[in-house]
Amino acid sequence: MGSGPGKGADHGVWQDAVAGLERGEASAYFVELAAASLSARKAVAAALETTAGSAVKRALAESLGGDATPDDPAGRLLRWAMGRQEAARERSNPIARNESFLCGHCGFLVPEAPGAGVRNHCPRCLRSQHVDGPVPGDRASDCHGLMDPHDQVVAGGEVRVTFRCRRCAFERVNRLHPDWDVEPDRVEALW
DSSP states (O other): OOSOOOTTSOHHHHHHHHHHHHHTOOHHHHHHHHTTOHHHHHHHHHHHTSTTTHHHHHHHHHHTGGGOOTTSOHHHHHHHHTTOHHHHHSOSSOOOOOOOEEOTTTOOEEOOOSTTOOOOBOTTTOOEEOOOOSSTTOOOOSOOOEEEEEEEEEETTEEEEEEEETTTOOEEEEEOOTTOSSSOOOGGGGO
């Protein structure tokens, strides 16, 4: 049955999956094994891609109705069976938006950042708006509260500021750009 599950897969889970195939376990057993972690799902998927795993893949596809076929990769079948297909489609690295915006604190029309940069705070009053969720640039927050500069760290010539949301106390660290040609950040606003 092969020498191992491959890179990034849990070897112990792979051994359990291989033993489950030899015992003739039902597809629910493999879904439960795969639910532990990404490395567990990779291990179970590797076991199901073998000849012995084809019956389990077929059973998984049948249990999912018209959403899947036995020809789908085992990892995809397992995600569907665990109800994680939507989570797999979410971007974890959203496309950053370089757009101008109106500062909610001082009313300044903040221009787009120069070049490939992105600015999410006002260069004049150093206020921001809580529009991003857990991933910077994802625009997934429903809060939209104003964020004030709270703390700063200067390291290697860069100024990094922690912004804190007035509404929900969410914090995010951003790098300031006092050297940008288009509206440089006014670092003196911190003092």
